[in-house]
Structures are given as structure tokens and as C-alpha cells.
Amino acid sequence: MNRFALASARTIAEAGAAASTTVAHAMTVAPEAMEQGDTAIVKASGIDLIDLLKEGLLKPAKIISLSKVPGLDQVAEENDGSLKIGPMMTLAALADHPLVRQRYPALADALRGSASPQIRNVATVGGNLLQRPRCWYFRSQAYRCLRKGGGHCFAISGENQYHGIFNNMPCAIVHPSTAATVLVALGATIELSGPDGAARRILLENFFVLPDRDLQRENDLQPREILTAIRLPKPAANLRMAHLKQGEKDSFDWPLADVAVVLDLDSGVCKRASIVLGAAAPAPHRAKAAEAAIVGQRIDENVAAAAARAALTGATPLSKNGYKLPLFEALVRRAIVKAAA
Numbered sequence: 642m643n644r645f646a647l648a649s650a651r652t653i654a655e656a657g658a659a660a661s662t663t664v665a666h667a668m669t670v671a672p673e674a675m676e677q678g679d680t681a682i683v684k685a686s687g688i689d690l691i692d693l694l695k696e697g698l699l700k701p702a703k704i705i706s707l708s709k710v711p712g713l714d715q716v717a718e719e720n721d722g723s724l725k726i727g728p729m730m731t732l733a734a735l736a737d738h739p740l741v742r743q744r745y746p747a748l749a750d751a752l753r754g755s756a757s758p759q760i761r762n763v764a765t766v767g768g769n770l771l772q773r774p775r776c777w778y779f780r781s782q783a784y785r786c787l788r789k790g791g792g793h794c795f796a797i798s799g800e801n802q803y804h805g806i807f808n809n810m811p812c813a814i815v816h817p818s819t820a821a822t823v824l825v826a827l828g829a830t831i832e833l834s835g836p837d838g839a840a841r842r843i844l845l846e847n848f849f850v851l852p853d854r855d856l857q858r859e860n861d862l863q864p865r866e867i868l869t870a871i872r873l874p875k876p877a878a879n880l881r882m883a884h885l886k887q888g889e890k891d892s893f894d895w896p897l898a899d900v901a902v903v904l905d906l907d908s909g910v911c912k913r914a915s916i917v918l919g920a921a922a923p924a925p926h927r928a929k930a931a932e933a934a935i936v937g938q939r940i941d942e943n944v945a946a947a948a949a950r951a952a953l954t955g956a957t958p959l960s961k962n963g964y965k966l967p968l969f970e971a972l973v974r975r976a977i978v979k980a981a982a
């Protein structure tokens with residue numbers, strides 16, 4: 642790990658002014674070149690950041706902590722019934738929040754099923770959405786792959802068992818955030834504050850960036866921008882939801898596959914559906930064919946099974962991750978049945 646200066650910002654504006662770039666932008670230059678410059682990046686709890694530093698993938702001159710910026714670790718109900726979540730809320734605190742448990746149980750389940758208790762007690766939801774991918778070639782200093790500004794994807798022709806089955810060319814990462822799977826299904830928006838103090842609001846689904854648009858970043862965070870809030874719309878009276886995941890082990894680890902299903906039901910008939918697959922693609926993947934297959938239908942086992950088959954539309958598995966197809970099919974079917982029950 643390189644030596645770096647650590648500073649605490651007291652306001653969002655101070656953090657934005659002190660940060661010179663995003664981690665994704667910083668990592669497109671070789672770590673040695675980064676060390677020569679004056680790269681300054683922001684830190685939430687540092688779980689992902691310290692990992693990158695320890696691997697020698699990131700060598701910033703300065704780290705700016707957000708932990709002393711007041712108000713970023715709170716949840717507030719707005720006048721319109723929506724929920725405003727501060728990005729510095731820990732995964733554990735958010736999972737236990739009464740309004741989250743009562744109104745968005747699928748989000749509470751996804752948060753409780755992420756990582757380990759120790760990590761959930763410090764990791765923040767903002768950092769979780771912005772963490773970098775887990776591809777083992779990306780995480781190793783030995784491989785300068787496409788996403789780090791190199792010329793080759795080692796996973797597509799190599800060890801790709803944990804990689805994506807959708808939108809997986811020319812880079813096959815899966816998005817690492819489990820919370821994002823549910824937040825996208827719930828129609829979350831996020832708020833960002835820019836260097837000039839200008840705020841922007843964007844649908845979380847549209848914030849993520851696929852490799853065909855930009856290979857070297859997973860989202861549209863701009864240099865000096867600070868994520869200031871995540872907003873969840875007030876749930877409709879008949880909204881039903883479920884989140885299911887399958888991992889290699891239950892104790893802790895990123896899922897091999899996870900699914901969020903949000904259904905708006907009218908006397909058992911589905912008026913609106915949102916079905917999102919996690920650990921499937923470089924961004925949370927909306928299974929639009931599956932959504933179309935259940936809208937207007939009374940949900941039963943057969944309808945759920947047909948939608949689950951449709952969820953695989955467009956899948957292009959790699960040499961070693963074909964096992965994800967039956968896994969996702971089973972999870973989507975079970976999540977639809979669970980949500981509708």
C-alpha cells in the first residue's frame with residue numbers, strides 16, 4: 642500500500658472540492674503514474690477502497706473521508722411518502738430501519754444477505770452501489786485488462802465461472818452490489834452534488850454504465866461528484882416484493898445469482914412488474930421479457946415458470962458459467978411465487 646494523506650471533509654462542498662477524481666477514472670492510469678500525480682479520492686467506510694489500495698491497484702496521494710459530513714447517515718420520510726436514504730447509512734442500520742423492514746422488505750432481505758455481520762456494520766450503502774467489480778483478473782495487479790486500460794479481457798477466454806451471462810462483451814463483469822438489484826426493481830433514484838454545488842437526480846437504473854458505452858467505469862459518477870441521497874418512491878398499496886439469492890456459501894460472499902421481483906397486484910392480477918437479475922450482467926439486469934410475460938396475468942406456478950424462462954431471453958453464457966441459466970430460471974420462478982403469495 643502506498644503512503645497517502647488522510648483528510649476529513651466537514652461538508653459535501655468541501656468533499657467535492659478536495660476530491661480530484663473518481664476511483665474509476667484514477668484506475669485507468671497505471672498505479673505507478675497515479676503515484677506521481679496528486680490523485681485525491683473520497684472514502685465512505687473504506688471496505689472496497691482499502692482492498693484496492695492493498696492490492697496496489699490504486700495509489701492516491703490523498704483520501705478524503707465523508708464520515709464527518711453531518712446528515713449523510715440518516716433515513717427520512719418525505720412529505721410525499723417517499724424515503725430519503727443517506728449514502729453513509731450502514732448496510733446493517735438500513736436493513737434494521739423500521740420503515741425499510743415494513744415497506745421494502747425485499748431490500749431489508751438483500752441487505753441482510755450481503756457480506757458478513759462485521760462488514761454490514763461498517764460498509765455504507767453509498768459505497769456499496771459504487772464499489773468496483775470483483776472480477777479476479779481486475780483485482781490482480783498481474784493483469785492489466787481492458788477495464789484497467791489494457792488491451793485484453795482475460796475472463797472471456799479464461800476463468801469466467803463468476804462472470805456475466807448478459808451484455809458480457811467485451812468485458813464480462815457482473816455488478817457487485819446486491820442492494821442495487823432491489824433498488825433498481827423498486828425504481829430508486831439517486832441524488833448527486835457536483836463541484837459547483839449543482840445537484841442532479843437520476844434513476845438508479847440509468848446511472849449504471851454498460852461496457853459498450855464505457856469500458857472503464859460501472860456508473861456515471863463524475864469527478865468531484867458526491868452521492869448525497871438514494872430515494873425510494875412510496876410503495877403502492879398492493880405492492881408485493883421478494884429478493885432471493887444463491888451463493889456458493891451462505892455465511893458471506895457475493896451471490897452467484899440474485900433476483901428481485903416487485904409486483905403491483907390488483908385482486909391477484911399483475912398490473913405492473915419489475916424483475917431484476919443481479920450477478921448477471923455489468924449492471925443490474927431488467928428482465929423485460931419476463932415482466933411482459935406476467936403483466937395482465939393472475940400469478941400462479943405456470944405463469945411464474947413461463948416468466949422465468951422468458952427472463953433468460955438474450956443470455957449469452959460464456960464457456961464456464963452456463964450453470965447460471967437454470968439457477969436464474971429457478972430463482973425468478975420462486976421469487977415471483979414468493980412475492981405474489
Ligand SMILES: Cc1cc2nc3c(=O)[nH]c(=O)nc-3n(C[C@H](O)[C@H](O)[C@H](O)COP(=O)(O)OP(=O)(O)OC[C@H]3O[C@@H](n4cnc5c(N)ncnc54)[C@H](O)[C@@H]3O)c2cc1C
Nearest residue numbers: 685686687688689690756764765768769771818819868895
Ligand atoms: C468478504 C466480503 C463480502 C462481501 N459481500 C457482498 C455481498 O454479498 N453483496 C454486496 O453488495 N457487497 C458485498 N461486499 C462489498 C461491500 O458491501 C462493499 O465493499 C461496501 O459496501 C463498500 O462500502 P464502503 O462504505 O466501504 O465504501 P468505500 O470502500 O469507502 O467506497 C467505495 C467506492 O465508493 C466511493 N464513494 C463512497 N461513498 C461515496 C459518496 N457518497 N459519493 C461519491 N463516492 C463515494 C469511493 O470513492 C469508492 O470508489 C462484500 C465485501 C467483502 C469484503
Ligand code: SF4
Nearest residue numbers: 776778786794812813
Ligand atoms: S471481465 Fe472485464 S474486468 Fe474482468 S478481465 Fe475482462 S475486461 Fe477485465
